[in-house]
Amino acid sequence: MATVIELPVDTYKGPVDPDWCPGCGDFGVLKSVQEAAGRLGVKPENLLVVSGIGCSSNLPGFIHAYGIHSLHGRSVPVATGAHLANTDLKTVITGGDGDGYGIGIGHLLHAMRRNLDVTYVVMDNQIYGLTTGQASPTTTKGHVTKSTPQGNIESPLNPLALAITSGATYVARGFSGEQKHLVDMIAGGMAHKGFALIDVFSPCVTYNKINTYPWFKERVYKLEDKGWDSGDFYKSLEKSFEWGDTIPVGVLYKTDMPTYEDGEPNLHKGPLVKAKLGADKAVFKALVEEMI
Amino acid sequence: MHEVTIGIAGAAGDGLDKSGDTLARSCGRLGLYVYAYNSYQSIIRGGHIWLKVRVGDEKVYCHGDNLNVLVALNQDSIERHAPEVQEGGAIVFNGDRIKCDESLVRKGVQVLALPITEITGELKEKYGPIKPIMQNTIAIGAVAFLAGIGLEEPTKVLSDTFAHKGQEIIDLNIGLLTVGYEYAKKNAKAVQSEWNMSGKRRPFVTGNEAIALAAYAAGCKFYSAYPMTPASTILHWMAAHQHETGILVKQCEDELSVVNMAIGAGIGGVRSMCATAGGGFALMTEAIGMAGIMEVPVVVVEVQRGGPSTGLPTKTEQADLFQVFGASQGEFPRLIVAPRDIADAYQATVESFHLADKYQLPVLLMSDLLLSEHPETVDAESFSPDVKIDRGELVEKWNESDGKYRRFRFTESGISPRALPGTANTLYVSASDDHDEESILISDMFTSPPVRRKIMEKRMRKVENMLKELPAPELEGPKDAEVTLVCWGSTSGVVKEAAERLTAQGTKTNFLVIKYIAPFHVKEVTELLSKAKKKISVEVNFTSVMAKLIKMETGISMDGHINRYDGEPLEPQEVADNVKRLLANKPKDLEVSEDEAREMVYHYLRTHGGEKLRPVKVIKESSNGHGEPVWNIEIAERVTGKKGGSMKIGIHTGATYSFEKAES
Numbered sequence A: 001m002a003t004v005i006e007l008p009v010d011t012y013k014g015p016v017d018p019d020w021c022p023g024c025g026d027f028g029v030l031k032s033v034q035e036a037a038g039r040l041g042v043k044p045e046n047l048l049v050v051s052g053i054g055c056s057s058n059l060p061g062f063i064h065a066y067g068i069h070s071l072h073g074r075s076v077p078v079a080t081g082a083h084l085a086n087t088d089l090k091t092v093i094t095g096g097d098g099d100g101y102g103i104g105i106g107h108l109l110h111a112m113r114r115n116l117d118v119t120y121v122v123m124d125n126q127i128y129g130l131t132t133g134q135a136s137p138t139t140t141k142g143h144v145t146k147s148t149p150q151g152n153i154e155s156p157l158n159p160l161a162l163a164i165t166s167g168a169t170y171v172a173r174g175f176s177g178e179q180k181h182l183v184d185m186i187a188g189g190m191a192h193k194g195f196a197l198i199d200v201f202s203p204c205v206t207y208n209k210i211n212t213y214p215w216f217k218e219r220v221y222k223l224e225d226k227g228w229d230s231g232d233f234y235k236s237l238e239k240s241f242e243w244g245d246t247i248p249v250g251v252l253y254k255t256d257m258p259t260y261e262d263g264e265p266n267l268h269k270g271p272l273v274k275a276k277l278g279a280d281k282a283v284f285k286a287l288v289e290e291m292i
Numbered sequence B: 001m002h003e004v005t006i007g008i009a010g011a012a013g014d015g016l017d018k019s020g021d022t023l024a025r026s027c028g029r030l031g032l033y034v035y036a037y038n039s040y041q042s043i044i045r046g047g048h049i050w051l052k053v054r055v056g057d058e059k060v061y062c063h064g065d066n067l068n069v070l071v072a073l074n075q076d077s078i079e080r081h082a083p084e085v086q087e088g089g090a091i092v093f094n095g096d097r098i099k100c101d102e103s104l105v106r107k108g109v110q111v112l113a114l115p116i117t118e119i120t121g122e123l124k125e126k127y128g129p130i131k132p133i134m135q136n137t138i139a140i141g142a143v144a145f146l147a148g149i150g151l152e153e154p155t156k157v158l159s160d161t162f163a164h165k166g167q168e169i170i171d172l173n174i175g176l177l178t179v180g181y182e183y184a185k186k187n188a189k190a191v192q193s194e195w196n197m198s199g200k201r202r203p204f205v206t207g208n209e210a211i212a213l214a215a216y217a218a219g220c221k222f223y224s225a226y227p228m229t230p231a232s233t234i235l236h237w238m239a240a241h242q243h244e245t246g247i248l249v250k251q252c253e254d255e256l257s258v259v260n261m262a263i264g265a266g267i268g269g270v271r272s273m274c275a276t277a278g279g280g281f282a283l284m285t286e287a288i289g290m291a292g293i294m295e296v297p298v299v300v301v302e303v304q305r306g307g308p309s310t311g312l313p314t315k316t317e318q319a320d321l322f323q324v325f326g327a328s329q330g331e332f333p334r335l336i337v338a339p340r341d342i343a344d345a346y347q348a349t350v351e352s353f354h355l356a357d358k359y360q361l362p363v364l365l366m367s368d369l370l371l372s373e374h375p376e377t378v379d380a381e382s383f384s385p386d387v388k389i390d391r392g393e394l395v396e397k398w399n400e401s402d403g404k405y406r407r408f409r410f411t412e413s414g415i416s417p418r419a420l421p422g423t424a425n426t427l428y429v430s431a432s433d434d435h436d437e438e439s440i441l442i443s444d445m446f447t448s449p450p451v452r453r454k455i456m457e458k459r460m461r462k463v464e465n466m467l468k469e470l471p472a473p474e475l476e477g478p479k480d481a482e483v484t485l486v487c488w489g490s491t492s493g494v495v496k497e498a499a500e501r502l503t504a505q506g507t508k509t510n511f512l513v514i515k516y517i518a519p520f521h522v523k524e525v526t527e528l529l530s531k532a533k534k535k536i537s538v539e540v541n542f543t544s545v546m547a548k549l550i551k552m553e554t555g556i557s558m559d560g561h562i563n564r565y566d567g568e569p570l571e572p573q574e575v576a577d578n579v580k581r582l583l584a585n586k587p588k589d590l591e592v593s594e595d596e597a598r599e600m601v602y603h604y605l606r607t608h609g610g611e612k613l614r615p616v617k618v619i620k621e622s623s624n625g626h627g628e629p630v631w632n633i634e635i636a637e638r639v640t641g642k643k644g645g646s647m648k649i650g651i652h653t654g655a656t657y658s659f660e661k662a663e664s
Helices: A026-040 A056-062 A075-085 A097-103 A105-114 A159-166 A179-191 A213-219 A233-239 A281-289 B016-030 B075-084 B121-127 B132-146 B152-161 B167-187 B207-217 B232-240 B255-268 B278-294 B321-325 B342-359 B369-373 B449-469 B491-504 B522-531 B545-554 B572-583 B594-607
Strands: A047-051 A066-069 A090-096 A119-124 A170-175 A196-201 A220-222 A247-254 B003-012 B033-039 B046-056 B069-072 B090-094 B110-114 B204-206 B220-225 B248-251 B271-277 B298-304 B335-337 B362-368 B375-377 B429-431 B483-487 B509-513 B516-518 B534-539 B560-563 B613-621 B630-637 B643-650 B656-661
Touching (some): A026 A056, A026 A090, A075 A097, A075 A105, A075 B248, A075 B255, A090 A179, A097 A119, A105 A159, A159 A170, A233 A247, B003 B016, B016 B132, B016 B152, B046 B075, B075 B594, B110 B132, B132 B167, B152 B167, B204 B207, B207 B362, B220 B255, B232 B248, B255 B271, B255 B298, B278 B298, B278 B321, B321 B362, B335 B342, B342 B362, B362 B369, B483 B572, B491 B534, B509 B522, B594 B630, B594 B643, B613 B643
Parallel strands (some): A047 A066, A047 A090, A090 A119, B220 B271, B298 B362, B483 B509
Antiparallel strands (some): A170 A247, B643 B656
16 A cells, blocks of 8 residues: 655645635534545545535635535535545545435435445534524424524435445435544544545534534533444444434444445546547447347 | 337326337347337326337338227226227237227228137147236237238347346247237238338437437536436436446435535546436526636536426426526526437437536436437447547646646636646635635635626626537527528427428418527527528427527527427327418417317216216317307217217317216
């Protein structure tokens, strides 16, 4: 195995500073992504950060790497296409709960069942922030928002349970208020071969007055501290439903399974982007002959 | 030109496609030209299928409007198509199972009832019972004689087709073919035999196959799709050949994913393509604008079918022009190209990849069901693998000393040299928000009206430059024509033949095929059409969308429109007749014709459990209290011929006023 030359976090300092609200959880996530990339020694030109639309989806603009700031809910397919075109790039998808679990949930499920070798960091603030505070797919029941003035009547989606059952092979949760731990989560996901989903509690200080830093600080505990075995599918699934006075963060589930890339013969000879252009004359001739 | 048109009719699952294929490939190998059209239903089994194979010793441009030989695989097919067979033609069917009423046959048409059991006696002894599907091969043998193509070539085609199934199956099929051929030879007269066969072997290809093959030749490395008729056969070809071509074929969860993956692959640096039908394209529209603002090369194929909504999934139409033209919010450069035939589909696809790369924009290639799904013989030279691949202005190396790389540099040409992710020192973000030269957003924190103005102008400059290198449309046919027909896409073949027919009959007619929809050759088309005398648009849609586009771009109105929107392609005589009607200033007759009334009865009976009945007599009657004249249709039992009921259909509205079943 090649020696990893760690890179300083400054390597990834973006051209402009984030315009997130002061205190936003996303600052911690940005920093953690930068530190994780540095820890793994991923050169900026080999790092591709893909997002959708939302406050957190502005992240690619704030990091020194290649970026795609795509459409609302479409980060996963755009990232899939870019990743399959050039598998030499380390692809990290970033975005919010509305982007990933709302409008983009269909794509997420399928990317997970494909076990594509990418890392998805969801900045989950349980609210739509960019659009000034409506209910999101992870907003808890009863939560009063601009779109649910009588309190949210829908149950929140459980992203971790969904990821485990859909085929993701690295399922973790982090908290923006526990940055060191969060770097471990993200770096672990990026180093993992297969689909990594990291759901991050990234509080919205402006529009979510319930799920705040103190709210999380009182409740979260680290699975690692409890000697958690992340290799048991059913136990992990059961654990993913723990939500209340105690909420676990850490690597909930991790397994090694063949990736989509392993199963795709056209990727075995190297990245598509490096393949020879144009048709092979003999192959082409045979294809035409087949039609006669 | 010598020609013959063979119609094969039956139910889905009867194996029609294979039979037609054997016949068409044989002709294609002999140096004859073939154009086939399969008018099929979107169900796996049952339903009526109607495959027309037109053969000529000169190039045939459409399926035409003749019927010389009918192969009927069931009783329904005899009843519906026997009356269409022209004088000198022949009707072929399994005489053991099917009957052909004399009243259905025109004068001078040969009726060839194949005594299947009798003529397959020896084969049965040798190979076991003859399965129903095998009657097709016997019929094809008979057609090989009637159409004058001989036994040798179909024999070779069958040997190739069944090569993977072993010698016994090959021998059986050749045996079946031979008994059909010999029986016809002994009992009928050839319908066509004076062929000039060049012996030049030509591929028998569909438009979709040509598009897929062209993508391979052009260096496409990524193809994504979601199954949708009539685009699915591109996926099938791509998937079947992915190991030879090296193209990564990705079936996605939906069309949103399809187009976004293709765009992602484009950003990643490979030539990528996706294809869908009108409904799938509707889902893709938002992303088309994203490719526009991010300046990503991508080729998106939109194969039109009958709409709106699910519409007519397996029928043809050309009504999606404005959907593609207007796809996505905002303004951005796009190329929309609509190839006219299969050779052109190949060329246009190759060109699409080239222009997408050169101008860094989405190319939308518009096809239609007829173009995409009909097979035709095409000269092998039309499919050249010698494609010069030019990826456009790419930055391969950038040193820190070269200064700051600006992905969206404001240039005179509007093209900003593109670096691919992975290149050092050229980092940028492909953003769906508008941005400055360095790709920093100008949508939020840093807004800047002048930067926005300049990047808009930069992007839009690509349009005028691209237009300069696209060949302008030209009038085809006599210069001093009194009628100019205007069309696009697959309709051009029918229009060409109609124009030639009209000219031959004394009405000098030329025609204009619009291939580039955006950008549009405003100057050239204005010049051509302002000099044209009588301008008539010919389109397979209700609202003459191409005529509308031309008016929008040039201010020139058509003098008349010819439209068809029943799911079937136009036919040359239909176009010619409508031109004559328009020249005589006569309105279009929208009444239900006698043939249509008969067809409507078949539909009604089929959907109301009346399969044992059929229409026998159609009589025009006065309103009889229905507020409009009606067709009174007498219905009989198929087997006994006894009165089965009656039905009344409104001649203006097409309303079903009554259906009375006779008491049995």
